[in-house]
Amino acid sequence: MNLDQPASERRSLFGEKDAVLQSHPLLESARHPDATVPRFGDTAGWDFNGIVRRPANLSPAEWRIQFSSGLEEPHWNLLARELLTAMANPHHEVLQEAGVYLGTAPAKIATLIQAASKLRSLHAWSKTAGLPPDPSHWNAADLRLRVKSLRATQKPGTVATHVALLKRLAAIASALTCDWPGEDPWPGRSARQVAHCAGERELATKAIPPEIWFPLIRAAWAYVHTFAPDILRAVGRRDELLAIASPSILGRHAGVEAWLANTANKIPVHAATQEDGQPRVNWLLLDLLVGLRSQPTYSLVKSSRHKSHVLRAAAEGRTTTQGLVDGLAQVSRPDGTVGSWHPGIGPQHLFNLTVALRNAAFVLVAALSMMRDSEIHAITRGNVVEHYNSPALASIDEKGNPSSPRKHWWIIEPVAEAIAVAEAVSPHAERVFAPLARPHVSETVDGAEMTAAFIAFVNASRDWTGLEEIPAGNARPHMFRRTMAMLTDQFPGSEIALGIQLKHATTRALANRVTQGYAASDPSWSKHLESAIDAARFRHIRDLYQAHKNGHPAGFGPGAAQISKAFDEIQESVAARGGDARVEESLLRKARITIRFGTLNHCLFDPSNPVGAVCLEHATIPDGHTGPLEERCRPDRCRNSLIGAEHVPIYDAHRRTQLALLQTPNLPACRQALIRRELERVETVLDTIPKEPR
Numbered sequence: 086m087n088l089d090q091p092a093s094e095r096r097s098l099f100g101e102k103d104a105v106l107q108s109h110p111l112l113e114s115a116r117h118p119d120a121t122v123p124r125f126g127d128t129a130g131w132d133f134n135g136i137v138r139r140p141a142n143l144s145p146a147e148w149r150i151q152f153s154s155g156l157e158e159p160h161w162n163l164l165a166r167e168l169l170t171a172m173a174n175p176h177h178e179v180l181q182e183a184g185v186y187l188g189t190a191p192a193k194i195a196t197l198i199q200a201a202s203k204l205r206s207l208h209a210w211s212k213t214a215g216l217p218p219d220p221s222h223w224n225a226a227d228l229r230l231r232v233k234s235l236r237a238t239q240k241p242g243t244v245a246t247h248v249a250l251l252k253r254l255a256a257i258a259s260a261l262t263c264d265w266p267g268e269d270p271w272p273g274r275s276a277r278q279v280a281h282c283a284g285e286r287e288l289a290t291k292a293i294p295p296e297i298w299f300p301l302i303r304a305a306w307a308y309v310h311t312f313a314p315d316i317l318r319a320v321g322r323r324d325e326l327l328a329i330a331s332p333s334i335l336g337r338h339a340g341v342e343a344w345l346a347n348t349a350n351k352i353p354v355h356a357a358t359q360e361d362g363q364p365r366v367n368w369l370l371l372d373l374l375v376g377l378r379s380q381p382t383y384s385l386v387k388s389s390r391h392k393s394h395v396l397r398a399a400a401e402g403r404t405t406t407q408g409l410v411d412g413l414a415q416v417s418r419p420d421g422t423v424g425s426w427h428p429g430i431g432p433q434h435l436f437n438l439t440v441a442l443r444n445a446a447f448v449l450v451a452a453l454s455m456m457r458d459s460e461i462h463a464i465t466r467g468n469v470v471e472h473y474n475s476p477a478l479a480s481i482d483e484k485g486n487p488s489s490p491r492k493h494w495w496i497i498e499p500v501a502e503a504i505a506v507a508e509a510v511s512p513h514a515e516r517v518f519a520p521l522a523r524p525h526v527s528e529t530v531d532g533a534e535m536t537a538a539f540i541a542f543v544n545a546s547r548d549w550t551g552l553e554e555i556p557a558g559n560a561r562p563h564m565f566r567r568t569m570a571m572l573t574d575q576f577p578g579s580e581i582a583l584g585i586q587l588k589h590a591t592t593r594a595l596a597n598r599v600t601q602g603y604a605a606s607d608p609s610w611s612k613h614l615e616s617a618i619d620a621a622r623f624r625h626i627r628d629l630y631q632a633h634k635n636g637h638p639a640g641f642g643p644g645a646a647q648i649s650k651a652f653d654e655i656q657e658s659v660a661a662r663g664g665d666a667r668v669e670e671s672l673l674r675k676a677r678i679t680i681r682f683g684t685l686n687h688c689l690f691d692p693s694n695p696v697g698a699v700c701l702e703h704a705t706i707p708d709g710h711t712g713p714l715e716e717r718c719r720p721d722r723c724r725n726s727l728i729g730a731e732h733v734p735i736y737d738a739h740r741r742t743q744l745a746l747l748q749t750p751n752l753p754a755c756r757q758a759l760i761r762r763e764l765e766r767v768e769t770v771l772d773t774i775p776k777e778p779r
Contacts, residue, residue, distance in 0.1 A: 097163065097262045098179040099170050101126030107174045108191035109137055125170055128162055129153045133194050140195075141462030141516070142529050150198055155205035160219050160263050165204050169197050171257050183260040187253065203250050207231065221264035228270045232279065241282030248276040292568040293560050300553035301560060302452055304543045306499060307552060308445035311414050312426055313506045316438045319409040319430040320510075326373040338390070344375045345394050351405035352398050356428035364399045370409065370431045371395065408434075416551040426550050437542070439510045440521055444539035446507035447518055447532060451565040453500050454478065455573075458532045458562035460494075464517045466508055469501050476501050532562040623674065625682055629729075630655070630673055641773045642720065644689040644727035651678055680727070681713070685735060686720040687727040688713055699723040721769035733774060740767045 105123040115122055115136040123131035130151040133139070139148045156165045171180055172192035180187070192200070211220070214234075216227055228251050235244045251270065258267035271279045293301075344350055353371055354364040372378065398404075408429030416426045430438065450461055456478070470479045470493070477493040478500075504517060513519035520530055540555045547554060633639040633652045640648065655676055659669045681688040690698055690713040700717040713725070720726040728736075743764040747757065 099125040140459035142459040150201045225270040241280045245276045245280035248279045290567045297558045300555045304552045305445040305448040309503045322409040330378045354404045418551040441542045444535040446503040449503040451562045465515045640727040642728040643724045689725040697724040721766045
């Protein structure tokens with residue numbers, strides 16, 4: 086299909102048969118002679134399915150550009166094709182001859198699709214704004230008006246992407262067949278500056294609030310770890326019964342009557358009774374038990390010959406609510422009762438339960454692996470491997486060349502267990518997270534929809550599962566990644582590890598600005614994290630107190646006397662009161678011990694009495710800062726410094742390093758002086774530690 090093209094005195098720089106993707110790694114299928122590789126002359130649209138690797142979380146419809154919808158007018162159709170072809174091939178010789186520079190990296194397919202969408206939006210806006218249909222009659226003022234209208238409805242980050250597109254159009258104006266305003270509407274200003282977000286560095290992705298995070302993760306783990314064995318047993322039992330079942334009751338009357346006549350066979354009923362108190366027969370399960378496949382025509386409920394017999398046996402109390410399997414896991418419910426987590430798994434429940442199981446596995450993988458949504462959907466059977474003696478997920482790098490080496494994400498055992506469960510319920514031959522009702526299709530399952538469906542399912546079944554209610558709110562795959570990165574950042578030395586796990590590590594093996602944004606604290610978690618830090622601090626103080634109580638030093642250095650005195654006072658108070666361990670812990674919590682635990686020493690800085698803090702001597706304290714200045718810490722001099730037993734090996738190793746450096750031949754005098762000064766500081770710290778008797 087070809088749309089009528091505008092009459093123009095000059096031809097396009099690109100040929101009708103020029104491949105759109107000349108700078109992208111193509112799939113093997115794209116090299117087949119019959120493959121439909123997008124060409125510049127394809128005016129109806131470009132289909133990249135089977136040509137370039139598609140992210141696993143996108144459907145085939147999302148991997149196409151349709152010019153026949155919103156960009157069908159000849160001027161706009163040609164403009165879109167020329168812009169997108171130039172973005173996809175920035176090194177194209179015709180662009181170089183025209184003096185157009187678009188950078189060094191070709192635009193990704195997703196970027197091309199987004200650019201087409203923005204052009205479609207710009208075209209629609211021009212009609213409402215009363216601009217000429219031919220953009221060659223526009224000027225820079227019209228484009229500035231476009232951005233002004235966007236600021237009223239869009240976030241600054243979104244506006245910046247539209248500004249970047251308009252700037253790119255101005256940059257390639259000389260290479261466009263249809264004239265476009267060649268003047269940059271915002272010369273000397275970046276797209277972020279124009280969109281008023283130049284100073285913003287905060288990551289737009291928000292963390293999942295703790296009131297949603299904790300019950301959601303607990304519920305997902307309950308389904309994957311506790312409920313999954315029962316669900317999988319029920320699936321196996323159903324498949325066994327279906328394998329021997331008959332699709333028709335004809336010829337089965339004798340067997341059915343024999344089964345019903347045997348009083349040892351119980352009639353399966355639903356847990357909830359009818360309004361008159363009579364049991365509700367589970368006809369679907371009963372059909373399977375007597376050897377029938379439930380069909381619209383042939384079923385016990387359709388057979389008057391057997392239905393009355395079944396109802397009479399049920400009324401006599403020959404019933405069971407067991408379901409397909411017995412021995413279900415026991416749970417504690419909100420009302421204080423203890424019982425099976427499900428009232429009885431019947432065949433009509435299995436589909437919803439397996440969907441919930443797949444969704445729970447997705448939630449756990451998204452939350453605890455910090456993988457992207459597209460990377461989770463790319464997990465296939467057998468992807469769990471061992472990488473440097475630790476469990477990991479292996480996947481193909483979809484961002485670059487498909488022939489590149491596999492990437493690995495280190496995972497923990499719960500994640501590996503979740504993937505194993507997802508594999509067990511997945512009907513797809515390769516993919517782990519796939520539609521359960523359509524086993525032979527390759528379409529994707531939306532991660533946000535899976536999470537929302539799981540939350541709704543958990544909340545609807547709380548009466549028998551005993552799980553906490555999950556409050557309403559946003560919980561999307563990219564938010565899981567952000568939340569876990571923030572929580573992981575609370576551990577010392579986590580920045581580089583986060584950069585590696587998030588795939589943000591730079592060539593210097595340091596985490597970049599994006600990693601810092603993911604790990605930044607979120608206001609909704611501030612109270613919880615503060616409580617967690619306080620709890621961890623008290624546990625460490627309690628360990629120091631126990632060591633002091635057992636006759637071991639709580640630490641060394643100038644601060645050791647302070648904390649030992651505080652511990653002695655607590656012991657004396659406990660002895661005077663004749664108290665027990667509970668009284669001792671209560672006094673320890675109430676004791677006025679201010680301590681900051683660190684890697685090189687612990688700081689006993691007291692905000693109410695900062696005298697003697699060396700870090701504050703002759704220092705310029707920033708506005709709003711409270712507490713010590715950690716970068717000016719002097720463990721060898723400060724009265725607040727406490728050296729713990731865990732710090733001694735660090736100082737000892739540092740001392741040996743300095744001594745080794747002094748042996749370096751031809752060492753400059755200034756360098757020797759610096760090393761000796763550092764050595765003196767280290768030895769001052771080590772001198773506070775009693776030498777062990779030989």
